[in-house]
Amino acid sequence: MxxxxxxxxxxxxxxxxxxxxxxxxxxxxxxAKSSVSKDIARLEASLGxxxxxxxxxxxxxxxxxxxxxxxxxxxxxEQKGANQFLRQTTExxxxxxxxxxxxxxxxxxxxxxxxxxxxxNALVQSDLELTDRTVDPQEADLDVVVVIxxxxxxxxxxxxxxxxxxxxxxxxxxxxxxxxxRVPDDLRRHGFLSFRGPAHSPALMLxxxxxxxxxxVRHLLRVNNSTAVMRGTTSGLGVGYLPQYVANEAVHAxxxxxxxxxxxxxxxxxxxTYLESRYLLPRVRLFIDxxxxxxxxxxxxxxxx
Numbered sequence: 482m483x484x485x486x487x488x489x490x491x492x493x494x495x496x497x498x499x500x501x502x503x504x505x506x507x508x509x510x511x512x513a514k515s516s517v518s519k520d521i522a523r524l525e526a527s528l529g530x531x532x533x534x535x536x537x538x539x540x541x542x543x544x545x546x547x548x549x550x551x552x553x554x555x556x557x558x559e560q561k562g563a564n565q566f567l568r569q570t571t572e573x574x575x576x577x578x579x580x581x582x583x584x585x586x587x588x589x590x591x592x593x594x595x596x597x598x599x600x601x602n603a604l605v606q607s608d609l610e611l612t613d614r615t616v617d618p619q620e621a622d623l624d625v626v627v628v629i630x631x632x633x634x635x636x637x638x639x640x641x642x643x644x645x646x647x648x649x650x651x652x653x654x655x656x657x658x659x660x661x662x663r664v665p666d667d668l669r670r671h672g673f674l675s676f677r678g679p680a681h682s683p684a685l686m687l688x689x690x691x692x693x694x695x696x697x698v699r700h701l702l703r704v705n706n707s708t709a710v711m712r713g714t715t716s717g718l719g720v721g722y723l724p725q726y727v728a729n730e731a732v733h734a735x736x737x738x739x740x741x742x743x744x745x746x747x748x749x750x751x752x753x754t755y756l757e758s759r760y761l762l763p764r765v766r767l768f769i770d771x772x773x774x775x776x777x778x779x780x781x782x783x784x785x786x
Contacts, residue, residue: 482527488556490524493517494532494546495553501540574764578607582627585707585727586751587611589783590642591627594775598768605764613705618754624765625772629749640773642751643780646725649740650732655717662720662740665694672719674710677703685722687744694744722746726783751776 482490496506497517507514525532532546542550578598582591592609599607618626618637626637633639649668656662660670665687673685685696701719704710707727714721714728715736721728731737753772759765776783 482523487524487527490520490527491553492557493520494524495550495557497521497533497540498542498546498550498553501542503535503540572763573604574602574762574767575604576606576762576764578605578625578764578768579610579623580608580625580627580768581610581612581616581623583629583707584611584613585724586627586629586645588708589726590751590776590779591772593779594772595768597775598771601771602764602767607768618756624755624759624762625769626754627751627772628754629751631747631749633750633752634754637754638757639752639754640769642753642773642776643783645749645751646784647722647746647748648725648728648742649746650714650721650723650728650737651719651740652715652717652736653738655719656738665696665741665744668696668698668720668740671698672701673698673722674702674704674713674719675700675722676707676710677705686747687741688746689744729784 493506493510493512496509497503500506500509503514503517507517510517521533528549530545530549531543532549534541534543580591580595587609588611595607595609599605616623616626616628618634627642628634628639629645633641649662651671660667662668662671668685683697683700685698687694687696702710702713704713707724710721710723711727711731713719714723715731720740721737728737728739732739753769755765755769
């Protein structure tokens with residue numbers, strides 16, 4: 482028996498084990514019952530073992546037959562998976578795309594990329610939820626979860642979108658009415674508005690060359706949304722700890738000034754995360770490609786670099 486013929490006979494054997502009927506197995510495979518009987522006889526002869534014991538009343542699977550079935554089932558599952566992969570790879574994207582992203586980054590980067598995706602894929606219905614709460618892609622019924630964190634999430638696959646650099650900002654009026662900030666220690670005399678999230682520490686971390694400074698600062702207000710922090714900062718309430726892509730426009734307009742520009746602060750990374758099983762869907766794969774494409778094209782402008 483050739484390897485190709487054996488694969489066919491393995492499929493026949495697996496269906497008989499699953500149905501315990503030659504007739505049902507033949508019907509499900511679309512072949513004659515006599516063909517099924519011949520395939521099993523040839524398979525047993527080729528292997529030199531008895532896989533099935535058939536009487537007029539029932540079919541018994543032998544012990545070696547049960548063990549062999551486990552291998553057959555795995556081979557057939559791999560074949561099914563390969564076929565599904567090819568279908569999903571070549572099919573036109575359709576269905577519902579469900580995405581969630583942080584509010585500010587979602588407005589600045591994800592929404593424009595999603596609009597581009599929708600224009601290209603008219604058969605996909607897209608849902609975007611903007612939220613600053615932590616979302617677990619394994620628990621939520623979502624295709625793509627955009628997160629901003631130090632490291633890639635360990636509970637899902639991910640692709641990097643762009644770095645998110647943070648800095649210190651205040652209005653010119655605020656700076657003219659409060660003690661000057663020339664070195665990091667001067668920051669202790671100021672009140673802070675900062676982002677509150679699981680990946681952010683209450684302490685302020687700054688670096689210049691090989692020198693690292695950790696400061697415990699006084700937080701006037703902590704908010705889980707960068708746009709809200711921005712609004713408080715531009716009102717002159719205090720020193721805002723903000724992503725550069727949020728503050729850059731106000732800096733160029735002269736409504737905010739960057740403090741200690743020679744010192745770098747923390748950097749987070751924006752990731753598109755997804756479950757591996759979802760990535761096989763054309764709509765998910767193509768949306769992530771579009772999002773990566775948009776961030777590559779506009780990343781420098783978003784960061785103001």
